[in-house]
Amino acid sequence: MTPAQTTQAARRRRLAPRLPGAGMATRAGVTGAACLLSLLLPLLLSQYAMSVAVTVVTFAILGLGLNVVVGYAGLLDLGYAAFFAIGAYTSSLLELHTHLSFWETLPLAVIAAAISGCIIGYPTLRLRSDYLAIVTLGFGEIVRIIATNLNVTGGPNGLYGIPAATVFGTSILTSNAQYYLGLFLMAVAVAVTGLLSRSRLGRAWRSLREDETASEAVGVPATKVKLLAYVMGAMVGALAGMFFSARFGAIDPTSFTYNTSVMILIVVIVGGMGSIPGMILGAVIVVALPEVLRPISNYRLLLFALALIVLMLARPQGIWPARRSRPGSFTAPPEPAGAAPAPAGRRSEPGSVLLSVAGLGHSFGGVTAIDDVSIDLHAGEILSLIGPNGAGKTTVFNCITGLVTPQRGSVLLGGRSLRKLRPHKIVSLGVARTFQSIRLFEGLDVAENCLVGLAAHQGRLLARHGLLGRTTAADRRQALRWLEFAGLSGQAHLLAAQLSYGDRRRLEIARALTSAPLILLLDEPGAGTNPTEKQALMQLIRQVRDSGVAVLLIEHDMDLVMGLSDRVIVLDQGRIIAAGPPAQVRSDARVIDAYLGREETGSGETVEEVLGWHS
């Protein structure tokens, strides 16, 4: 096995037993009982215990908010307490200076947090996640230091005399009343983050968490989507901050330290990333465990720390990990009668030039990868790009799809320049691709892999059809039809990581097709397939072409190239050395030289033998 396959196999093993023992019915029962218990809690517990419960609720809200960032979108945030602070300070300052009530300041505090989420997020989101960790940590510390040193925020002493929240004219003062208010706010946070996780946006976040490059390549606007995760998380954090300040009537910077951020992160990881009940459980553990250990006060934090390590060793996925999106629920909705084998995509005039690449050139640190490459791709054709390894084929793909901005030359799609556009934008204009090393969203199921591309293409990800838009039956039908087209409809409910190698290739093609492209770029789809799989693959690629999608193919397998292509372009050392119909190219002297080397042309081997061309 190659290292890549080893990793893949390991990942598959890791993903397979993800469902915890408890079945669906048990989970529903436990959830119902927990809701009832939480409503009756004040009847069972002392005043002191109730005040601990209010803290648990606060941390649960914070956990739910951070869960959007860390659990859904997979972005590490070590300064989340900043948004907690911004909510608390904004609300308190407004209440103290303008006499707005708790509820009136709520939208303003939430907006303030959302704006700061944008400010920190925007310049830093292109950073890799580990850099993001330190930047968010720094942001958290900067917010705290500013609050400590400014007069308007009361400096190190903070603010006091903040009025309590009122509900129907009654001030919320007792622990029990605060508990119910907190429970209400927590229910709001549960509802909002629950809707988010099931929305198209939620799926886009998960795809981003699995593989950012692949997710941009199927049309997810990565930067925007990441920024939204920060903003949503920040808004929920502000809610907790407001509640916190109204509860105590006083706030100071020591409540919003790095330690607070770490505690919230522990809530998320211990509870189980991405899981809503997990956040509440995590909050109970993080807040209540040290309280239970209070009798041995000198050792309680030490024991807490050791418990944390043991917990992680025993359950690295958290106590109540996120459930996979309803396994088996992806049954095919009834097919409308007379469905076409390939779903209708965008159509283009047969024979017209779709994609025009002219004078393309790019160097990597002095090494010229491609030089003066010009390609015209016509509607309805299969054009192959061949050449020895290192000839620059994949670089051409990367320049077309926006992963690399070419240094010279132009890329035009129907007259429109693709140069300097972000990858997701290029997808939405009609250019889809697959990768040489397959890049699937391993932790999502097969159908979801397609749904990511679908939603992104329809532009429904963002505001147009509602942020919280759920997947419709029509979407599912559409995704399923593409899977059927690729011969994968029976595997729709499996995790992508559980598919066989050939099926992984096919899924990547199906996923690319869901964005209804004009052009499909396939990077070595035949690599590693056996003869049977190869035949099926050729059939699939022909069907793609027949459905009206032009195909640009990189391939080393000459059976595939010669059997499929309408035209072949040969690259060598970054330059085009031959172009034309397959039969013409294979007898071209320059091609034979490129593959065999000039010195060896007389060695008796024919190019057919070397390349395995046998017609």
Added chain:
Amino acid sequence: MSAFLQYLVNGLTSGAFLALVALGYTMIYGIIRLINFAHGDVVMVGSFAGYTMVTTLVAQHWPVAAVVLVALVAGMAITGGLGMLIERVAYQPLLNSSRLAILISALGVSLALEEGARIIFGAGFSSYPNILPAANFSVGGAHASYVQLAMFGLCLLLMLGLYLFVHRTATGTAMRALAMDRDAARLMGINVERTIILTFLLGSVLAGASGVMQGLYYSQINFIMGFLLGLRAFTAAVLGGIGNIPGAMVAGLLIGLIGSFSDGYVSSQWTDAIIFAVLIGVLVFKPTGLFGERVAERA
């Protein structure tokens, strides 16, 4: 001018201590992609180990040079052992789990070390006895002690040693290979577990040296000292391009200087905000840190 030089001298000294710690962050991150939150606390343990040795030996009237030498070696040995123990117990079982699980485990280790030290040594400050000669010389109005100079030299020597080890020995090559692709390295016959644990040993030994020197130099230590130190050292590691060993050395010195100048010209209350603002500013324009990262991205 003399104030400027004085800040420069102080900044270089604290920067050298910081650089030793930043190296540990960068090496451990490079090899297992873990932000080792416990690393600052390993420095703290080294400091307390040195403190225990120094107070014990001074009470027995050992000569100063011997006290310093034994304290340094003991501090480094104890942190080295501790680093290996932490890796074996808290990280190794999680190497194939999600990276956040191992991160939380590191936070647990960090808190456990802090609390352990608080229980043993108390919450207040402990003071190293003042045993080092105070002799100093002045350069352009700034004072630098011979001790400062010696410590700075020792830091540079340790860094040079590490650099040579990583780049000139077979084990060092194995470490770099492992940082690029763990699976491929394993298939090439590299003992992955042993190499990882060795990385922790090296990083922690440097942390121990830094801890003992800081104790001797600043005298005051406490159980929470690792927190701020860790934060700044981690910042230095990222600033230098995480995974990049020479980058961590230079950025460590740089953060030391920024801290010293900010303490002197602005206010120590704003120092950490300034350090983080510099970091964020650099990362916005150069997303892989000042010197880029040597860590190969996995495709």
